[in-house]
Amino acid sequence: MMEHNLFVLVDLFGTFAFAVSGAIAAEQRRLDLFGVVAISYLTACGGGVVRDLCLGSLPPVGISDWRYLAMSGMASAMAIWARPIIDHLKHPIVFFDSLGLGFFAVIGAHKALLLGHNIEVAIILGMVTAVGGGLARDVVLNRVPIILHKEIYALAALIGAAIQVLGQLMEWRAAVTPWFAVSICLAIRLLALRYSWSLPIVRRGDVAQ
Amino acid sequence: MMEHNLFVLVDLFGTFAFAVSGAIAAEQRRLDLFGVVAISYLTACGGGVVRDLCLGSLPPVGISDWRYLAMSGMASAMAIWARPIIDHLKHPIVFFDSLGLGFFAVIGAHKALLLGHNIEVAIILGMVTAVGGGLARDVVLNRVPIILHKEIYALAALIGAAIQVLGQLMEWRAAVTPWFAVSICLAIRLLALRYSWSLPIVRRGDVAQ
Amino acid sequence: MMEHNLFVLVDLFGTFAFAVSGAIAAEQRRLDLFGVVAISYLTACGGGVVRDLCLGSLPPVGISDWRYLAMSGMASAMAIWARPIIDHLKHPIVFFDSLGLGFFAVIGAHKALLLGHNIEVAIILGMVTAVGGGLARDVVLNRVPIILHKEIYALAALIGAAIQVLGQLMEWRAAVTPWFAVSICLAIRLLALRYSWSLPIVRRGDVAQ
Numbered sequence: 001m002m003e004h005n006l007f008v009l010v011d012l013f014g015t016f017a018f019a020v021s022g023a024i025a026a027e028q029r030r031l032d033l034f035g036v037v038a039i040s041y042l043t044a045c046g047g048g049v050v051r052d053l054c055l056g057s058l059p060p061v062g063i064s065d066w067r068y069l070a071m072s073g074m075a076s077a078m079a080i081w082a083r084p085i086i087d088h089l090k091h092p093i094v095f096f097d098s099l100g101l102g103f104f105a106v107i108g109a110h111k112a113l114l115l116g117h118n119i120e121v122a123i124i125l126g127m128v129t130a131v132g133g134g135l136a137r138d139v140v141l142n143r144v145p146i147i148l149h150k151e152i153y154a155l156a157a158l159i160g161a162a163i164q165v166l167g168q169l170m171e172w173r174a175a176v177t178p179w180f181a182v183s184i185c186l187a188i189r190l191l192a193l194r195y196s197w198s199l200p201i202v203r204r205g206d207v208a209q
Numbered sequence: 210m211m212e213h214n215l216f217v218l219v220d221l222f223g224t225f226a227f228a229v230s231g232a233i234a235a236e237q238r239r240l241d242l243f244g245v246v247a248i249s250y251l252t253a254c255g256g257g258v259v260r261d262l263c264l265g266s267l268p269p270v271g272i273s274d275w276r277y278l279a280m281s282g283m284a285s286a287m288a289i290w291a292r293p294i295i296d297h298l299k300h301p302i303v304f305f306d307s308l309g310l311g312f313f314a315v316i317g318a319h320k321a322l323l324l325g326h327n328i329e330v331a332i333i334l335g336m337v338t339a340v341g342g343g344l345a346r347d348v349v350l351n352r353v354p355i356i357l358h359k360e361i362y363a364l365a366a367l368i369g370a371a372i373q374v375l376g377q378l379m380e381w382r383a384a385v386t387p388w389f390a391v392s393i394c395l396a397i398r399l400l401a402l403r404y405s406w407s408l409p410i411v412r413r414g415d416v417a418q
Numbered sequence: 419m420m421e422h423n424l425f426v427l428v429d430l431f432g433t434f435a436f437a438v439s440g441a442i443a444a445e446q447r448r449l450d451l452f453g454v455v456a457i458s459y460l461t462a463c464g465g466g467v468v469r470d471l472c473l474g475s476l477p478p479v480g481i482s483d484w485r486y487l488a489m490s491g492m493a494s495a496m497a498i499w500a501r502p503i504i505d506h507l508k509h510p511i512v513f514f515d516s517l518g519l520g521f522f523a524v525i526g527a528h529k530a531l532l533l534g535h536n537i538e539v540a541i542i543l544g545m546v547t548a549v550g551g552g553l554a555r556d557v558v559l560n561r562v563p564i565i566l567h568k569e570i571y572a573l574a575a576l577i578g579a580a581i582q583v584l585g586q587l588m589e590w591r592a593a594v595t596p597w598f599a600v601s602i603c604l605a606i607r608l609l610a611l612r613y614s615w616s617l618p619i620v621r622r623g624d625v626a627q
Contacts, residue, residue, distance in 0.1 A: 358450050
């Protein structure tokens with residue numbers, strides 16, 4: 001779909017960034033070594049696993065492809081024993097997390113269309129690929145998912161997936177579409193972080209239920 | 210299975226009621242606009258998605274059928290900008306939630322039997338279809354699922370699914386069975402609400418584990 | 419795979435032990451009768467359901483095989499009305515929980531290899547079969563999963579699954595491999611309990627995220 005080597009490289013960096021965010025969150029909850037690796041892995045591959053379950057593409061690539069596990073192990077090791085490096089990489093990690101968001105959204109949408117599913121399936125599963133891991137991380141760590149009440153995150157993934165779908169339907173050049181979709185997603189996310197863009201929070205309803 | 214137009218209409222109302230319950234719960238947790246729609250959608254389609262994953266009927270109808278998303282968008286919009294209408298509809302919404310409970314249970318059980326599965330699968334997946342969305346809503350919002358400790362809810366769905374299965378096995382008239390199953394489920398749930406029927410709560414064990 | 423009758427018996431005891439742990443956890447959260455049975459059932463069959471979803475072996479055996487449900491009902495009934503018996507069985511239950519851990523890990527890994535999947539899939543899904551139910555129990559009951567921060571648990575399952583995979587690859591005698599794998603897993607878990615072996619807990623990072 002994209003120039004192959006570059007694609008693999010960016011995918012790895014994105015996966016690594018997701019894995020780091022999982023490892024750090026697990027550490028903050030005082031999980032043990034195993035728990036840190038497990039949450040890191042869940043964050044890195046959770047979205048893709050749900051997507052593949054919904055597409056019937058089994059076993060899920062997050063489980064059968066060793067790279068997700070390897071990235072999780074490396075991210076956990078660095079988060080535990082080389083924390084200064086992680087802190088030093090703080091800005092790159094935010095960058096790659098945002099890049100990974102875009103990539104995962106595009107990959108998810110592309111895979112759904114490839115398997116012959118409709119537009120809605122492609123956009124939703126693109127977004128799920130991108131945000132599912134973070135959602136699973138927060139659910140298992142027992143906190144309300146960050147993506148549902150912080151700076152624009154899932155919406156950026158949704159837009160990235162939608163652009164990819166639009167590009168494939170309109171038959172834009174296949175070498176350009178994914179990069180364009182990833183760029184828009186990345187731009188939205190980075191601008192949201194830079195200027196603290198949030199979607200409005202709905203006033204607390206006073207009707208009990 | 211049922212007279213088609215009426216069936217679609219009731220299904221839509223049930224989905225809408227589920228979506229409203231999700232949107233209101235998300236609002237109370239101060240999620241942002243995106244979060245409200247996401248939780249509303251999860252509540253409306255979550256049960257059907259799990260059922261379809263277990264049946265291998267992919268992609269799950271909750272993702273491929275635009276109506277679930279449309280109902281969630283509408284329910285969220287009303288919960289946010291037309292709250293008085295929602296409050297005004299409070300009784301109808303409780304009614305349609307209970308009706309949706311019965312319908313989803315019957316639809317789930319019917320689909321499982323149609324695909325050739327056994328009685329246990331049909332009853333369990335019927336119940337899962339009906340209560341899965343509410344369960345997912347509560348898990349993501351980080352609270353102990355209401356359905357596990359409030360007025361009789363999941364049990365009503367279980368009974369509805371069981372009646373549908375019984376009817377199909379006994380070859381009751383196909384035009385009657387689902388309506389009968391839905392009615393019983395609805396009656397149990399409304400009576401449970403009216404008279405605060407709860408299953409006994411088990412005394413707190415004093416054995417730590 | 420193993421001598422059949424003995425195998426079924428041990429599998430039943432393991433399932434029962436898992437079901438008991440679910441029922442007790444649900445009781446402590448003051449769920450109602452239905453909630454106790456539901457959590458018990460989820461704990462007993464959750465791991466196998468996730469494994470079967472990932473393997474595309476549908477419907478999941480935890481749903482289609484009545485034994486899981488029967489064990490959950492029995493475990494719940496005993497946890498509620500015969501608590502002294504459960505307390506009396508405390509040591510056997512810990513023993514069978516550890517035995518079940520090993521068995522589930524071996525069964526999961528074996529099933530994955532049987533369906534032609536690679537080593538990573540077999541080891542991960544073996545572990546998931548063993549710990550998935552307990553994880554689901556804790557997520558639904560809204561607590562950070564015990565398996566991620568207590569005595570060595572998931573790691574024992576991982577090792578059991580890995581030994582089973584190794585044995586099948588090296589073509590050890592089929593009558594011996596599973597029992598050896600189960601024994602090692604059981605030994606690790608029981609020793610961990612006896613001597614409070616835990617994996618090191620990572621120091622709380624002071625970097626907010």
